[in-house]
Amino acid sequence: xxxxxxxxxxxxxxxxxxxxxxxxxxxxxxxxxxxxxxxxxxxxxxxxxxxxxxxxxxxxxxxxxxxxxxxxxxxxxxxxxxxxxxxxxxxxxxxxxxxxxxxxxxxxxxxxxxxxxxxxxxxxxxxxxxxxxxxxxxxxxxxxxxxxxxxxxxxxxxxxxxxxx
Amino acid sequence: xxxxxxxxxxxxxxxxxxxxxxxxxxxxxxxxxxxxxxxxxxxxxxxxxxxxxxxxxxxxxxxxxxxxxxxxxxxxxxxxxxxxxxxxxxxxxxxxxxxxxxxxxxxxxxxxxxxxxxxxxxxxxxxxxxxxxxxxxxxxxxxxxxxxxxxxxxxxxxxxxxxxxxxxxxxxxxxxxxxxxxxxxxxxxxxxxxxxxxxxxxxxxxxxxxxxxxxxxxxxxxxxxxxxxxxxxxxxxxxxxxxxxxxxxxxxxxxxxxxxxxxxxxxxxxxxxxxxxxxxxxxxxxxxxxxxxxxxxxxxxxxxxxxxxxxxxxxxxxxxxxxxxxxxxxxxxxxxxxxxxxxxxxxxxxxxxxxxxxxxxxxxxxxxxxxxxxxxxxxxxxxxxxxxxxxxxxxxxxxxxxxxxxxxxxxxxxxxxxxxxxxxxxxxxxxxxxxxxxxxxxxxxxxxxxxxxxxxxxxxxxxxxxxxxxxxxxxxxxxxxxxxxxxxxxxxxxxxxxxxxxxxxxxxxxxxxxxxxxxxxxxxxxxxxxxxxxxxxxxxxxxxxxxxxxxxxxxxxxxxxxxxxxxxxxxxxxxxxxxxxxxxxxxxxxxxxxxxxxxxxxxxxxxxxxxxxxxxxxxxxxxxxxxxxxxxxxxxxxxxxxxxxxxxxxxxxxxxxxxxxxxxxxxxxxxxxxxxxxxxxxxxxxxxxxxxxxxxxxxxxxxxxxxxxxxxxxxxxxxxxxxxxxxxxxxxxxxxxxxxxxxxxxxxxxxxxxxxxxxxxxxxxxxxxxxxxxxxxxxxxxxxxxxxxxx
Numbered sequence: 039x040x041x042x043x044x045x046x047x048x049x050x051x052x053x054x055x056x057x058x059x060x061x062x063x064x065x066x067x068x069x070x071x072x073x074x075x076x077x078x079x080x081x082x083x084x085x086x087x088x089x090x091x092x093x094x095x096x097x098x099x100x101x102x103x104x105x106x107x108x109x110x111x112x113x114x115x116x117x118x119x120x121x122x123x124x125x126x127x128x129x130x131x132x133x134x135x136x137x138x139x140x141x142x143x144x145x146x147x148x149x150x151x152x153x154x155x156x157x158x159x160x161x162x163x164x165x166x167x168x169x170x171x172x173x174x175x176x177x178x179x180x181x182x183x184x185x186x187x188x189x190x191x192x193x194x195x196x197x198x199x200x201x202x203x
Numbered sequence: 204x205x206x207x208x209x210x211x212x213x214x215x216x217x218x219x220x221x222x223x224x225x226x227x228x229x230x231x232x233x234x235x236x237x238x239x240x241x242x243x244x245x246x247x248x249x250x251x252x253x254x255x256x257x258x259x260x261x262x263x264x265x266x267x268x269x270x271x272x273x274x275x276x277x278x279x280x281x282x283x284x285x286x287x288x289x290x291x292x293x294x295x296x297x298x299x300x301x302x303x304x305x306x307x308x309x310x311x312x313x314x315x316x317x318x319x320x321x322x323x324x325x326x327x328x329x330x331x332x333x334x335x336x337x338x339x340x341x342x343x344x345x346x347x348x349x350x351x352x353x354x355x356x357x358x359x360x361x362x363x364x365x366x367x368x369x370x371x372x373x374x375x376x377x378x379x380x381x382x383x384x385x386x387x388x389x390x391x392x393x394x395x396x397x398x399x400x401x402x403x404x405x406x407x408x409x410x411x412x413x414x415x416x417x418x419x420x421x422x423x424x425x426x427x428x429x430x431x432x433x434x435x436x437x438x439x440x441x442x443x444x445x446x447x448x449x450x451x452x453x454x455x456x457x458x459x460x461x462x463x464x465x466x467x468x469x470x471x472x473x474x475x476x477x478x479x480x481x482x483x484x485x486x487x488x489x490x491x492x493x494x495x496x497x498x499x500x501x502x503x504x505x506x507x508x509x510x511x512x513x514x515x516x517x518x519x520x521x522x523x524x525x526x527x528x529x530x531x532x533x534x535x536x537x538x539x540x541x542x543x544x545x546x547x548x549x550x551x552x553x554x555x556x557x558x559x560x561x562x563x564x565x566x567x568x569x570x571x572x573x574x575x576x577x578x579x580x581x582x583x584x585x586x587x588x589x590x591x592x593x594x595x596x597x598x599x600x601x602x603x604x605x606x607x608x609x610x611x612x613x614x615x616x617x618x619x620x621x622x623x624x625x626x627x628x629x630x631x632x633x634x635x636x637x638x639x640x641x642x643x644x645x646x647x648x649x650x651x652x653x654x655x656x657x658x659x660x661x662x663x664x665x666x667x668x669x670x671x672x673x674x675x676x677x678x679x680x681x682x683x684x685x686x687x688x689x690x691x692x693x694x695x696x697x698x699x700x701x702x703x704x705x706x707x708x709x710x711x712x713x714x715x716x717x718x719x720x721x722x723x724x725x726x727x728x729x730x731x732x733x734x735x736x737x738x739x740x741x742x743x744x745x746x747x748x749x750x751x752x753x754x755x756x757x758x759x760x761x762x763x764x765x766x767x768x769x770x771x772x773x774x775x776x777x778x779x780x781x782x783x784x785x786x787x788x789x790x791x792x793x794x795x796x797x798x799x800x801x802x803x804x805x806x807x808x809x810x811x812x813x814x815x816x817x818x819x820x821x822x823x824x825x826x827x828x829x830x831x832x833x834x835x836x837x838x839x840x841x842x843x844x845x846x847x848x849x850x851x852x853x854x855x856x857x858x859x860x861x862x863x864x865x866x867x868x869x870x871x872x873x874x875x876x877x878x879x880x881x882x883x884x885x886x887x888x889x890x891x892x893x894x895x896x897x898x899x900x901x902x903x904x905x906x907x908x909x910x911x912x913x914x915x916x917x918x919x920x921x922x923x924x925x926x927x928x929x930x931x932x933x934x935x936x937x938x939x940x941x942x943x944x945x946x947x948x949x950x951x952x953x954x955x956x957x958x959x960x961x962x963x964x965x966x967x968x969x970x971x972x973x974x975x976x977x978x979x980x981x982x983x984x985x986x987x988x989x990x991x992x993x994x
Contacts, residue, residue, distance in 0.1 A: 078262040079255015081488070083439040084520050088911040091439055119255035129253065137249035140881045144714030145252030146439040146488030152253060171919045178911075180439055180489050181714050182881060183888035184922045 050111045052077070053121025061108050068092045068103035071118060079119040079149045083178075090177030093150035094118050100157045100176075119149035122156070131194040131201075132156055141190035143181035151177050155191045159198060167192065238795075239726040239733055240940060241932075243877035247719045247738065248486065248712060258485045260443045260458040265513040268445065269298050271506045272347035273516070274337040274354045275525065276329035279365065279594040279904035280376065281358035283327055283336065290353035291339055296346035299510040300354060301338045303327065306505060310474030316388040316464055316496050318397045318404070318561035320379055321597075323472060323501045329358070330378050331559040331594050332904050333525030338502060340510040344517065363594040365901055367533065367554045370402040370593045378402055378559065378592045388464055388750070390566045390689055397561055402592040404557050405565035407572035410585040411645050417548025417583025421539025425619045429536065429612030430971045431954070432898035433556065434529040436601050437916050440488020441523040446503035447513040448473070454481045455504055460494040460711050461751040466743045468497040469504055484741035490713040491889065492600035493527050495753050496563055524909045528899055529601035530555040530567050530590070532608035534575070538616050544624060546635050548583040551575050553609060555598070557590040562599035564590040570605025570687060573644070577613050578636050578654055578683035578841070580643035595901060600753065602889060603947040606684040606844065607954070611972050614680035614955035618962065628959060629662050632681060639935070647685060648836045651935050651943065654681060657845040657867040664865035664927040665847045674854070675862060676964025679847030680952030685838035686944055688756030692828040693747040694764035696725060698772050700819040702796065702808035703735040706768075709749025710761040711741045715946060716878040717757045721765050723874050724939055728769035729807065730795035747825070755842055755944025758874055759936060760834075764826045766939040772824025779814040780805060833937050840936050840943035843869040844951035846887055849925075850960045857980025859895060859961065863925040871936030871943035880928045882946035890953020892917045896973050 045060040052075060059074050071077040071094070080103055083091035087102040094103045095117040096110075122130045132152050135141070142148040151174070158165055158173045165173065170191050171184075179187060251257040288300035303326035306312045315321045325336050337354050341347035364370040364378070379398030389395070397404045418424060444457040453473055459465050462482040470480045487494060499516050506514035518526065536551040553571050557564035568590035575586055601607075621631035636658065637643035637650045658681065662668075665677050695707040704725050710717045722736040729735075740746060749761060773793060780798040781788040783805060792799050797806040805813070812818055828834060849863035866883050873879035896915045900907045908914045936943025954972045962968050967982040 072262075077255075078258075081259075081261070081440070083441065083488075084911040086520075086910060086912060089439065119253075123254060129250070133250075133253040136253050137245050140243075140246065140877050142252055142714070143716070143881060143885065144439070144487060144489040145248065145257050146259065148252050149255045167924065171924075174919045178439070178916060178918060180437055180491070180889075180916065181885045183884035183917075183926070184919050185884060185924075185926050186881060188919070188924075 046109065048108055048112055050114055050116055052116045053118060063109060065108045066104055067094065067101070067106045067108045067111055070108040071103060077118050077120050081146050081149060083146065090154060091147050091150045093154050093177065095153050095157055098157060098160060100154045117153065119153060122152065131197040132190070135190040135194040135197065139186045139190035139193060141182065141187040147177060147179045151179065151187060155194070159195055163195065163198060165195070237727060238730065240723045240874045241872060241876065243875055244719065244723060244733055246716060246878070247722055259440055259488050260445065260456050260485055261440055261517060263445050263456050263485070265445060265447060268513040268515055269340050269342060269510055270344040270347050271338045271340045271514050271516045272344060272351050273335045273522065274339065274351050274356065276325065276332060276334040276336050278329065278358050278360055279332050279363035280361040281329050282361065283325065283329060284357045284359050286337060287355040288337065291350040294346065294350045294353065296342040297339060297350045298342070298512070299340045301340065301506055301509045303336070305509060309472055309505070311472045314468040314472055314497055314501055315561055316386045316468065317563060317565045318383045318395050319386050320383055320397065321560045323505050331596050333596055334559065335502060338506050340506050340514055363904055364402065365593055365595055365904060367556050367591045367593065370591050375402060378594060387467060390687060391569055395565070398592060403589055404561050404592045405568040405590040407569045407588040408586070409572040412583030414548050414550045414583045414585040418539045420541055421547050422542045423620060423623050424537055424539040425616055425623060426537035427612070427616055427619065427970055429534045429615060431532045431608045431611045432893060432972055433531040433598070434601055434893050434897050435524050435899055435914055436491040436493035436529070438489030438491060438493050441520055442498050442518040442526055443516065444500045444503035445513060445515045446500070446507035448504055448507040452479045452481065453504055454483065455500045456483045456485065457500050458487050458494055459484050459498070459500065460487065460490045460713060460753055461496060462711065462741050462743050463709055463748055464751060465497045465500050468501060472501050473504065481742070481744040484711050487711055487713045491602040492604060492753060495600040495751065498526055520911055521909045524899065524906065525596045527562065527599045528558070528596055529604065530557050530564055530598040530608060532571060534609055534612040536612055536616060538620055540620055540624065544631070544634055546579050546581050549576065549581050550585045553586070553588040555588070555590045556593050556595065558593060558595045558597040560597040562597045564598050566687065567600065567604045570685070571609050573685050574606040574682065575609040575613050576644060578643065578650065578681055580637050580641055594904065596906065602886065603684065603950045606682050606947070606951040607890070607893065610680065610682045610844070610951045611954040611958070614682070614952055615958050615968070615970065618959040619968065628679060629658065629667055633658055636681060644685070648838055648841070650683065651840055652843045652869045653931065653933060654843060654845065657843060657869050657931055660867050660929050660931070661845050661847055661865055664929065665849065665863065671849060674964060675849055675851045676960040676962070677847065677849045678956045678959030678963060680955035680959060682844035682951040684842040684947065684951065686756065686840050686842045687754035688760055688839050688944060689750055690760055690828050690830055690834040690839050691750045692760040692764045693749065693826065694761060694768045695747050695823055695825045696765065696768045696772055697821050697823055698807055698811065699821045700808060700811050702731060702806055704729060704731065706736060706738045706765055707746040708738060708740050708761055708765065709746045710757045711752040713752060715757065715882060716875060717761065719878065720758055720762060720874045724762050724765050725769055728766055755946045758942050759840060759938030759944045760828060762874065762939045762942060763937070764828050767826035768824040771826060772822055775822055775824065776807065776810050779810050783810060783813045842944050842948050844948040845869065846949045846952045846956055848956045848960050850957060850964060852961060852964045852979065854965065854983055857976035857983060859957065859974055859979060861891065861923040863927070864923050865927040866949040867929050867931055868945045868948065869931040870945040871938060871941045872932050872934050873930050874942055876930055879930055879945055883928055883949045884926060886947055886950035887953055888917050888922060890950040891921060893973055894954035894957040896975055898973050
């Protein structure tokens with residue numbers, strides 16, 4: 039707007055689409071996703087990299103987009119919740135499992151929670167319950183008491199295993 | 204704007220949700236014969252929430268919208284001597300700066316549903332660190348943030364009172380020092396006493412019998428002092444509102460639990476009629492009571508009024524804590540038992556640190572006084588409770604308020620009594636808790652729950668009789684809350700020409716599942732598929748009045764209003780059927796999806812088309828619930844808490860780890876059992892937080908831990924993998940099909956359960972929550988040193 043900071047051009051890939059967007063150097067990835075690309079599925083809560091609500095995947099790994107500079111995503115692959123389901127609208131097994139297991143209530147943590155879980159299952163598809171709980175420690179949910187989320191991740195794990203077998 | 208039209212785009216394709224398997228989580232032993240209710244259907248907001256398409260207030264952007272950031276007081280108590288906004292206004296992109304002085308042009312500058320003591324921005328004086336003093340309105344949040352540094356405020360500091368003791372000392376400065384008239388929605392009848400000559404905001408005195416006489420007959424007495432901490436609800440969506448004021452109307456989008464109460468305060472401040480004010484609530488990212496009543500909506504609207512454009516205020520976590528926290532509670536209490544082992548007398552004095560503004564603390568005060576009695580028929584009771592103004596951030600509702608605060612002490616003391624009698628806490632409670640139907644609290648509804656049965660279920664889940672492993676202990680506790688659900692609820696449904704239904708409700712979808720449960724009820728009543736029902740909620744220009752969304756009221760009261768609205772529409776349809784069938788209405792029977800006379804059936808759509816003579820016409824069914832009939836007696840239901848834990852204690856560090864969590868949800872009938880259990884576990888998890896580590900700490904005038912690094916909430920590893928939940932479904936509530944409220948119950952007994960388990964594991968009793976490693980370790984050290992002295 040009226041801010042006079044120097045703009046830089048960010049080229050990155052978001053949900054499989056190449057984008058080029060003018061940003062200010064200090065802008066966070068969450069700001070660019072939400073305000074410039076209207077990808078409002080990414081939620082911001084604690085703003086200090088504690089709660090995990092703003093989690094998106096950059097080259098497959100989870101980052102807290104509230105504190106991750108958008109410029110760091112240049113020439114990388116960014117995945118947000120909007121890019122998780124198939125193009126035909128078929129939900130990802132994690133999305134289906136989260137619905138089936140009631141793994142959310144208010145839903146504000148859900149996009150970040152699902153993306154963190156995706157990163158885990160992509161890296162270690164056979165994670166034990168203990169590994170799931172440890173890996174997910176960086177994502178807070180204030181509604182559910184977590185057990186339904188663990189159940190959903192395990193269900194998705196089984197469903198992914200079924201598909202690939 | 205309604206998010207339900209947004210839902211419709213997302214949710215209604217069959218592969219999205221009707222194909223999902225329906226798995227009953229809890230087997231209801233009795234045969235209910237229900238088609239849609241009492242089944243764990245998938246959430247109606249499920250697809251929207253897992254795809255990122257669910258719209259929250261934080262996601263709203265309007266054309267020409269500006270952003271405001273709030274300049275806050277750095278001192279706890281001071282006169283504002285000057286505010287210079289000129290440098291801020293010179294910054295490019297700054298539209299306006301609003302100060303308390305500017306507000307004086309409005310019809311009213313203060314609001315408050317209980318006590319109208321709350322200024323939209325500080326006027327002449329600040330009374331806590333973090334109080335809003337000015338709002339910078341700019342083209343972007345970043346510009347507003349930068350310009351805040353250019354707003355120069357000068358203060359003349361006054362003595363501050365941070366603790367209850369300081370606030371009640373005879374020399375204390377009186378924070379408000381003016382008389383108030385009672386707010387319109389206090390939730391009780393007595394006039395306010397707040398703040399004119401002392402720092403007492405509210406007091407409550409409950410009692411019956413003669414406690415002195417009771418204690419003289421007691422053979423065993425335990426006396427103690429207990430502290431329950433200031434807590435932060437941490438709704439993950441921090442407070443946010445968008446105000447949009449025009450010449451003759453005002454629209455506010457907000458993350459608010461009670462849109463109609465917010466509407467009242469906005470109409471008051473801006474001198475508008477209720478019809479001119481529209482409050483719209485999209486999906487809410489968590490509430491837990493912290494978004495009850497009015498928060499930043501008047502300020503967002505005032506910024507819009509001042510800058511002549513829509514304005515969004517998005518707070519962060521620290522600012523949200525400074526906006527609302529929970530009251531803490533210092534409880535001094537004694538309880539006596541007679542020679543038959545029955546509780547004969549209880550006396551308690553409670554002090555709540557309620558912060559700078561009343562908010563909902565007057566009701567917290569009233570409820571704390573009631574709820575400390577517990578679910579016991581005690582012949583002699585005396586309770587005095589004081590809500591006290593201090594120069595700290597304002598306290599208000601937080602899930603289970605008044606029960607969580609005092610049940611820690613009340614149910615710790617029950618175990619202490621049992622211990623003194625050489626008995627275990629379960630058998631002591633089984634002897635003493637009220638029976639179903641018993642009027643254990645004078646002038647209130649009898650207990651609408653089989654609490655003894657619930658306790659037996661809990662004991663079975665905890666394997667109470669089995670000896671715990673070394674280093675482990677089990678504990679349990681119970682509570683009964685006179686639900687704050689004041690029964691003023693209205694609802695409307697529209698039956699459309701094709702036989703589908705829209706439910707119009709003032710209940711806000713906070714995550715508790717109101718959109719799903721209310722749709723289930725309407726589908727059940729009309730005998731139509733769940734997919735044929737849409738829910739439109741929380742737009743005060745469209746939906747009928749609902750007092751609030753809190754106190755576990757929605758399933759019971761709004762559920763019943765929706766049920767009655769459906770039945771009222773069906774009564775109209777019977778009149779139409781009478782015309783169509785050519786027979787008197789009383790000869791017509793309802794069947795699934797329509798009406799029948801003899802072997803002739805007409806679907807709802809046929810009845811409407813026959814009546815109006817063209818397609819797509821619709822009728823409206825409505826219901827008005829008030830304090831009458833079976834809803835006359837308060838509370839509408841008792842919310843039961845019945846929960847326990849097994850813990851393991853690391854005596855080297857004092858750290859407590861939960862190894863099992865068990866809870867009984869006594870809900871009358873679960874409209875959606877899986878979601879009811881989800882509420883129970885969620886509530887219990889919050890109880891683990893305040894039981895083990897959640898506590899806001901004041902260091903002088905400043906909050907020392909107003910962020911999520913230092914204020915720790917439960918995480919994945921804090922919840923044991925061994926969680927056991929059970930629902931009691933005796934259909935004994937006043938809600939639809941015998942339902943009654945849940946969702947707070949399992950929070951209330953949790954901290955006492957943990958304290959009781961700690962005692963069983965180690966023999967030490969901690970009277971201060973949360974039971975942090977430091978407190979537990981110090982108690983263990985004290986026990987060891989007293990043992991050494993004894994040797």
